[in-house]
Amino acid sequence: MFELIKICKSFGNLRVLKSISIKIKSGIVTGLIGPNGSGKTSLVNIMSGIYPIDSGQILLDGNDISGAKSYQISRLGVFRTFQHIRIFERMTVIENIISAMISHESFSFYGFLAQVRNPEDPKVNIAQNILEIMEMENDSNLFAGDLSLPKRRRLEIARVLARDPKVILFDEPAGGMTPKETESLAHLINKNVAPGRTCLVIEHKMDLIAKVCEELCVINHGEKIAQGDPSVVFNQPEVIEAYLGKV
Amino acid sequence: MLNDYLLTVISNIGMISLLAISAYILLITGEISFGQQAYFGISAYSGAIATTLWGWPFWVSLLFGSLLAGIAAGLVSALTVRISGLYFSISTLAFSEMVRLFLLKFSYQKEIDGELLGPNGAEGFGGIRWIFDNNISVFQYTLLIYLILFLVIICLFFIERSGLGMIFRMIGQDPMLTRVHGINPVNYKVFAAVLAGFIAGLGGMLYAHSFTFIEPQIFNVMLGVHSLAYGLIGGLGTVFGPLIGVALDIGLLESIRVIHGYRMIVFGGLVAIMLILMPRGILDEKRVYRLRLALRNWLHV
Amino acid sequence: MKPLLNVSSLKVNYGGVYAVKKISIKVYEGQIVSITGANGAGKSSTLNALTGIYAPSSGEIVFRGENIAGFHAHRIVKRRLVQVPEGRHLFPNLTVRENLFTGNHCLGRFFLGKFIPENILNIFPMLRDRLDTSASSLSGGQAQMLALARGLMAQPLLLLLDEPTLGLDPIMVKEVLNLLSILRKQGLTILVVEQNVRQTLEISDYAYVLESGRMVMEGRGTELLNDSMLVKSYIGFGKS
């Protein structure tokens, strides 16, 4: 279980997270919503070790990982996607997926000798299967920089699958997608990504949140204002006030 | 048929290619180094001292000079690994100038066969006579250079196809994403620097013994800028990219006598045009990938 | 009445592949016109051709009686046809305030302005607190707000918006779409590309639907909303 205890984070005099505590339940998808600038991305950056925290504790399965670097956290089986898509644009789609599979132990000669560009390498096969799951099997030889936006987002998720992490942190996976594309993404997450994993999904598209989340956490101004079953949380007056707006 | 002038041009291409490959390795890991000529120079001096003053065998001296260059590169890289971009470039430039200024003051001479030999500051270091002492012809020495270049290319070819090569390119494109993949770029950046320093060192040591005379002025920043430009012209998609760059500059421009003397101007213009038309060089990642697919298909048919 | 912007048989190609194949758009003064369609349908390519960011391969773009097809971007923006591009394109090392001034700069003044109209800051109160921090430190949604505000700084006659609600929270989405109606009442003409198809159609006077570079449907916003085919293929999710 991922547990955040009294996390504080400031940038200069801007207090972004104000002693926030969140428990993320294992094996289910938790949604994280909140207004623009409320600190969602900062929270994910902290959980993935990109930002150091000012105070507080981060527990992963009971172990304190507060000071860990991002590459160390990644090796513990935590993987994330980015709000501003990050892919290796000057590599092909399949190379991007393989990049998530190469040796991530400390400097090793296994990595040195592994012939990743070899078409007979088992990694290539695994990557092809993942591309089929993502319905991108015809794009494997395209350069990632040439993909359309929904495909880039899918490539980020394909990379997640290649990595096969215990915990996945999604930062606006449906950003820039049309309602139709969002729907098929929701389907994909439910069918192929979420089962057996702990997921945290940041999203402003309530359609996606409603489809994939079993638990919902709402933050505002760096503080948690609600957590619980989505149908309950959606009807809480402070959530409607701060985030959803009156219908 | 192969006259001495032509052989000199060809062997020059080989030795400078090693320097260009060394700059290329850093380019694919995303750093621009203006200082690879320093490692070229360190190895030229130390390798030549080993053969000429200490009487070490050639191969041992070659390894000695190159290892020294690699170690120096590793130390500099360990100190600068946390800075990147412009700041990294400037620090490499500063280090290489330090080396050059040191060589200008560096004097270490010994009497060998009644003659005072060894580096003597600005006056340079003459009498590196290993070639003559061992009766090696220019042709044979050129073969030797190309043997070493060939070995380096083979090594790099395999590195590029391995996970290590992929990690280099990952770091070059997005260091933060690389970290999220569980890879700590620090180790790999230092390793790339050592490798690049070592390869530059191979070139430098060969250079000293080919010309028999070296002086600190040779290893100035223009040499480093050229070696960078070779990768940028030839392409950053494969190790053959920088070789194309060297062949174009030294092979083509140098040998067209009409533009002799204007070579630097033509070369500068060529770099500018290339950067506009093909920002990542002739053999950039996309073309290399297409070529590789075509080659694979052709081999299968 | 003559349209403010009249685009006819516009084509855009990228290295031989046509992203936009012969489309025509008319925008009358004081209207909100929207373009919708799946990703990769060619919406952004169309807008980029209109503002000269990417030259169209053929076709006419008549803005206030003048054919501006093929003009450079800086000449088009001086005619006060302003685009807020997809993906924001802020200057990350400048402060929020300086970014806003660059919007003003495109009117052809040599020196940057010194004055930010109150009404722009009132629309995006979040920016007011952050005027002197660098644009790179903004959150995704805040950056989108800054891009919109910068577009308004240019005092456009025709405002082109490419996915203006990208990354905004539900309240801000409503506010921005509301803002479009308000701006229209104040006389601004708007051409908007949006993915919140339903809400956008509600406020637009006329709408076009693009599919792989072709116009497949057009009509009054409210008419299209009742079109079952459109609802099925683009709006999805059935509910609100």
Ligand SMILES: Nc1ncnc2c1ncn2[C@@H]1O[C@H](COP(=O)(O)OP(=O)(O)OP(=O)(O)O)[C@@H](O)[C@H]1O
């Ligand atoms: N590196 C940084 N330096 C300074 N301020 C920052 C930095 N990163 C984030 N902030 C600030 O912290 C606050 C929270 O940002 P964050 O990106 O976490 O928001 P968010 O909840 O993800 O919002 P959105 O939905 O708009 O993406 C914002 O006010 C933002 O400007």
Ligand SMILES: Nc1ncnc2c1ncn2[C@@H]1O[C@H](COP(=O)(O)OP(=O)(O)O)[C@@H](O)[C@H]1O
């Ligand atoms: N700069 C570009 N170079 C090559 N192809 C492009 C470029 N920009 C867009 N395309 C292609 O043009 C098509 C239309 O893209 P775009 O206009 O961005 O669509 P939309 O905005 O509707 O999502 C897509 O197939 C896309 O891949």
Ligand SMILES: [Mg+2]
């Ligand atoms: Mg965010």
Ligand SMILES: [Mg+2]
């Ligand atoms: Mg678009």
